[in-house]
Amino acid sequence: MLFNSFQYWIFFLIVVVLFYSTPFRIGKIILLCASYIFYMWWDPRFIALIITSTVVDYFLGIWLEIASGRRKKFLLGISLLVNLGILGFFKYYDFFAGSLASLLHIPESSIVLQIILPLGVSFYTFASLSYTIDVYWGKMKAVRNFIDYALFISFFPHLINGPIIRAGQFLPQIQSWRRPTAIMVQSGIILVLSGLVKKMIFADRFAVVSDMYFNHPTAHPGWLAAWTGCIAFAMQVFFDFSGYTDIARGCARLLGFEFPLNFLRPLLSRNPREFWQKWHMTLSSWVRDYVFIPLGGSRRGSLVLYRNLMIAMVLVGFWHGASWTFILFGVYQGMLLIGYRFFEQATAGTMISRIMKKRYFVPISVTLLFMSFVIGMPFIRGQNLQVSGYVLSGLFGFQHVTGEFLLTAGTLALFFISLVLAVAQERTQFIDRLALQPARIQIPAYVCVFLALELFPATGPVPFIYFQF
Amino acid sequence: MSLAICLCVVGVIAIVYIALYFSSKGTPPTESPADPVVSARPVHVGRNLLLGAVAFVALDGIIFHTRLYPSILAPDSYAGRLAVITQAEKKRASSGRKEVLVLGDSRIAEGFSTAVADEVGSASGLKFVSLAEPASTIVIWHYILREVDPTAQRYSAIVVPYGIGYEPDTAGDLRISMAAPLLRYGDCFRFASAFQPWSDWFRAFTACILRGSAYQSDLLNLLQHPIGRLGSIQLEAARLRSRAAYEGRDSDIAGTSYDPKTHKVSFPPNLTEAQKQLISQSLNPRPESEREHFVKLQRGWIQLIFDRYSNSSTAIVLTPVPRSPFGELAGSSVTGDPAFPNALTKRAAFSLPEQTFNFLEKPEYYFDGYHLNAKGRRRFTERLVAELVGRLQSGDAQSRLTSVHNYLPTSGGQERYH
Numbered sequence A: 001m002l003f004n005s006f007q008y009w010i011f012f013l014i015v016v017v018l019f020y021s022t023p024f025r026i027g028k029i030i031l032l033c034a035s036y037i038f039y040m041w042w043d044p045r046f047i048a049l050i051i052t053s054t055v056v057d058y059f060l061g062i063w064l065e066i067a068s069g070r071r072k073k074f075l076l077g078i079s080l081l082v083n084l085g086i087l088g089f090f091k092y093y094d095f096f097a098g099s100l101a102s103l104l105h106i107p108e109s110s111i112v113l114q115i116i117l118p119l120g121v122s123f124y125t126f127a128s129l130s131y132t133i134d135v136y137w138g139k140m141k142a143v144r145n146f147i148d149y150a151l152f153i154s155f156f157p158h159l160i161n162g163p164i165i166r167a168g169q170f171l172p173q174i175q176s177w178r179r180p181t182a183i184m185v186q187s188g189i190i191l192v193l194s195g196l197v198k199k200m201i202f203a204d205r206f207a208v209v210s211d212m213y214f215n216h217p218t219a220h221p222g223w224l225a226a227w228t229g230c231i232a233f234a235m236q237v238f239f240d241f242s243g244y245t246d247i248a249r250g251c252a253r254l255l256g257f258e259f260p261l262n263f264l265r266p267l268l269s270r271n272p273r274e275f276w277q278k279w280h281m282t283l284s285s286w287v288r289d290y291v292f293i294p295l296g297g298s299r300r301g302s303l304v305l306y307r308n309l310m311i312a313m314v315l316v317g318f319w320h321g322a323s324w325t326f327i328l329f330g331v332y333q334g335m336l337l338i339g340y341r342f343f344e345q346a347t348a349g350t351m352i353s354r355i356m357k358k359r360y361f362v363p364i365s366v367t368l369l370f371m372s373f374v375i376g377m378p379f380i381r382g383q384n385l386q387v388s389g390y391v392l393s394g395l396f397g398f399q400h401v402t403g404e405f406l407l408t409a410g411t412l413a414l415f416f417i418s419l420v421l422a423v424a425q426e427r428t429q430f431i432d433r434l435a436l437q438p439a440r441i442q443i444p445a446y447v448c449v450f451l452a453l454e455l456f457p458a459t460g461p462v463p464f465i466y467f468q469f
Numbered sequence B: 001m002s003l004a005i006c007l008c009v010v011g012v013i014a015i016v017y018i019a020l021y022f023s024s025k026g027t028p029p030t031e032s033p034a035d036p037v038v039s040a041r042p043v044h045v046g047r048n049l050l051l052g053a054v055a056f057v058a059l060d061g062i063i064f065h066t067r068l069y070p071s072i073l074a075p076d077s078y079a080g081r082l083a084v085i086t087q088a089e090k091k092r093a094s095s096g097r098k099e100v101l102v103l104g105d106s107r108i109a110e111g112f113s114t115a116v117a118d119e120v121g122s123a124s125g126l127k128f129v130s131l132a133e134p135a136s137t138i139v140i141w142h143y144i145l146r147e148v149d150p151t152a153q154r155y156s157a158i159v160v161p162y163g164i165g166y167e168p169d170t171a172g173d174l175r176i177s178m179a180a181p182l183l184r185y186g187d188c189f190r191f192a193s194a195f196q197p198w199s200d201w202f203r204a205f206t207a208c209i210l211r212g213s214a215y216q217s218d219l220l221n222l223l224q225h226p227i228g229r230l231g232s233i234q235l236e237a238a239r240l241r242s243r244a245a246y247e248g249r250d251s252d253i254a255g256t257s258y259d260p261k262t263h264k265v266s267f268p269p270n271l272t273e274a275q276k277q278l279i280s281q282s283l284n285p286r287p288e289s290e291r292e293h294f295v296k297l298q299r300g301w302i303q304l305i306f307d308r309y310s311n312s313s314t315a316i317v318l319t320p321v322p323r324s325p326f327g328e329l330a331g332s333s334v335t336g337d338p339a340f341p342n343a344l345t346k347r348a349a350f351s352l353p354e355q356t357f358n359f360l361e362k363p364e365y366y367f368d369g370y371h372l373n374a375k376g377r378r379r380f381t382e383r384l385v386a387e388l389v390g391r392l393q394s395g396d397a398q399s400r401l402t403s404v405h406n407y408l409p410t411s412g413g414q415e416r417y418h
Helices: A006-020 A024-040 A044-066 A069-104 A121-136 A146-154 A167-175 A182-215 A223-254 A272-278 A281-292 A302-320 A324-347 A351-357 A359-375 A377-381 A385-395 A409-428 A430-436 A439-455 B002-023 B045-065 B078-091 B106-111 B114-124 B138-148 B169-182 B185-192 B198-209 B211-224 B226-234 B236-245 B273-282 B288-308 B354-360 B374-394
Strands: B098-102 B126-130 B157-162 B257-259 B264-266 B315-320
Touching: A006 A024, A024 A044, A024 A146, A044 A069, A044 A121, A044 A146, A069 A121, A121 A146, A121 A167, A121 A281, A146 A167, A182 A223, A182 A409, A182 A430, A182 A439, A182 B045, A223 A359, A223 A377, A223 A385, A223 A409, A272 A281, A272 A324, A272 A359, A281 A302, A302 A324, A324 A351, A324 A377, A324 A385, A351 A359, A359 A377, A359 A385, A359 B002, A377 A385, A409 A430, A409 B002, A409 B211, A430 A439, A439 B045, A439 B211, B045 B211, B078 B138, B078 B169, B078 B211, B078 B236, B098 B114, B098 B374, B106 B374, B114 B126, B114 B236, B114 B374, B126 B374, B138 B157, B138 B169, B138 B185, B138 B288, B157 B288, B157 B374, B169 B198, B169 B211, B185 B198, B198 B211, B211 B226, B226 B236, B288 B315, B315 B354, B315 B374, B354 B374
Parallel strands: B098 B126, B098 B157, B157 B315
Antiparallel strands: B257 B264
């Protein structure tokens, strides 16, 4: 069931009606059942994985709380083994097996199992891991109510595409759930509508251009084609994922739960560090808290910092997909972060640093950051290293052809509309404030959104791009 | 030209620069302000949402259900062409003669000539009007009739082709947008029932309520080429005249042969690759499910047309169309289907036997695998008019009222025409 399908909204309406027509202790069970049905709609077999991960971590959490010393470490090890084992086997086995086969020059078919990637496995295993690690660190108490814990892991708005929820953020909301206020319902509806507009109008229209380019990159040689194809994909990825997050947050809010923010206009960032503070925030903060800081963070000198940054970003890249291109994406992002730190240190106190802080230089910083993000797109969208390499050679003009301008008038218009809306939102938060506006503003806004969704969506429900991650 | 491009690029850079400059006041935020939880004024979630939805449906109705938007539909699109020809037909003054309306898809649009028909039928006092449109189906013909003949009394006869069409079931979107200018709010369930996959059913249903949803591509096209669209609309009258003067295509595919046993087709050297591909495509058997759906659709919607004219003096004439340049292909016959004639037992009508146009099923009368060329067009029209004149002039009310069931050939192909 896709968030942008009619099926989902019928399902959601039924869930809302059932949830609010029963006391919360029953409502929780209804939400849990609905979440499992939501997941099984895609493939019922893989529900066993979620249940296994849930049961194991639920009991491990309780035991971790009372255990100490080596036993505690052992229990955490089991949790890591189970969760990373599930993730590793289903997501990464074929990648490692394939790489090994090509290294040993043996036929791939002899060891590759062609495993189907279970939907959302990267999201719910990270959510589950954060719980056991937090209990291990004593940051939170183990949850005793199994339904509460199972709902935290499988709550359908975040189950298959995030944002990555932490136990500390969600479990207290279950334990002290309150009916959402009218203003929360209003803002939830606005979030859902904003997500649908992002996905169905912006992402899916940019997808037409990026698919045209990336499905047959050799048919579109030249730097102009490469840049326009990559820009279209960059815009698609952003609108697709942030649209999904908005819908997920909106649905959760309509049910009385609050999800953390996942995107904060990252494409207006001025440097790579700021970008990763605003892009897929729940993943970057997860990696920061559970990988970067435990490795020593920035406390042990520059070299260790650079190493940690690189490890964290390679992990971010590898989390997105089991392929060398994703690892290279992580390496590339790590290099950008390290390069920016170098640059920052080298220019500290100089005129360059002062100019870069000036307001008139901001558009240049934003443009440079956006271009650096676009350069990373071949790693994410390219099906393999050859394709990524070909697109990169196109981006840097090594093909010695100009190529064609792939962005249509419609996508160019969308680009500028999104820029204007992002700038307006950055300055005034007009979308967030819409819920507080009087009817004379809200009703025309609803009409505009409904008309846009009626008239400008790309044809048919297109799956969300992050499903593959 | 290059100066204009340079100016555009500079303009774009300036806009982006200014926009980003304005976005950059102070330190960039890394946390969103907390979402509002309480409001100073009363919040009316349901009321505002409902009013928004009502206003949206009303606005869609004003723009798309009236003539406001349909009058600027791209005249060369399926929907635009249908809107133009139905409007023109609605406005057309009566000729004072017995008018015969011919409906159909591209096979009739290419195969039937009103000029030839008038020439042949004028002595009998008949005037022919064609509203045959490529890609249209029996479903659309039903709505065309409702639009151009609201009283069900306007025509002496209406010619409705029967037989297997060739547009695939996947053309759902096209048919929905094509029919959109003719749809009303009340059509939602009936119109949607003509579509098979659930997603098409839903889109068809929505198109009746929110008609704008059926014009998405047309609207985008309008936004991209507004001036071109206006120019194109101004050429509508000329386009209608050229439609009447159209004489068909001169080329043929003579020399092409097909062996139904081996499924081998051989082409003469003068055919282009595109022509060869199209002919080969036409020889692919239709999937059984698609064929069944087509037959079911014809059965149900022909019945609707009959019902509409049940108290009218208008004769409904069911006519076969030449099936292919190579005669009957697997799955191209419809009357052998036991489901087909059963639906037609109540309404009196003429039906021309399926074999009526078999003499035209030769490559020299076709310009591709589906459509008659100018020569075939003339002969098809002459034969059709001759058949019609004979029956309409007989004035035998009893024969008119004879069930069409009796006229349809049996599955064995033996004619039972009286």
